[in-house]
Amino acid sequence: MDKGYEKEQFTTISFKVSVADKFRVFSKKMGASNSMTLLMMLDFFETNNLSPKESIGPTVHTLENLIKKRVSAVIAILRDMEKSQTRPTVAMMQSLFQEAEPKNKPLLVEKNRVEEKKVRFQEKRDNDNQT
Incomplete structure (x- = not known):
């Protein structure tokens, strides 16, 4: 009923x-x-x-197709923005904030003063030539 x-x-x-x-x-x-x-x-x-x-004018299907086209256009704009602006910016920010691995160098290095000095050039002695 x-x-x-x-x-x-x-x-x-x-x-x-x-x-x-x-x-x-x-x-x-x-x-x-x-x-x-x-x-x-x-x-x-x-x-x-x-x-x-x-007449109703544009039917529901016509309006639906129009809305779908506009939504697709907005999606295309957002994808372009993501490719051209967002991804490069994120990559730059990540590279800036990425912590570089510290090298294991000691801060203070003691020089060895005991090393022999190597002589590259020697003077000729007159005694060696006379014999």
């Missing part, structure tokens, strides 16, 4: 057989009784200020 309309009586409206059959199929798809389906349809037209005689 239709909630809120249990005590109301039925009335007869004459429809063509093809229209009545089409309406019954539509009512089954909606999952409501014929009376409730017709009531929902009337409420829809009244709420949205629509008339069956007027």
Whole structure:
């Protein structure tokens, strides 16, 4: 039963057989009784200020396709921004903040003073040539 309309009586409206059959199929798809389906349809037209005689203009599918195109354009813009701006900036920031590994060098190094001095050039002695 239709909630809120249990005590109301039925009335007869004459429809063509093809229209009545089409309406019954539509009512089954909606999952409501014929009376409730017709009531929902009337409420829809009244709420949205629509008339069956007027053209709605862009259909839902047309609007959906338009929105999808705009969303795709926004996604393309964001991807371009990510490639050209965000990734290079992140790479620079990571390289700046990456901690360089310290080399294991002692801070103070003692020089060996005991090393022999190597002589690269020697003077000729006159004694060596005379013998």
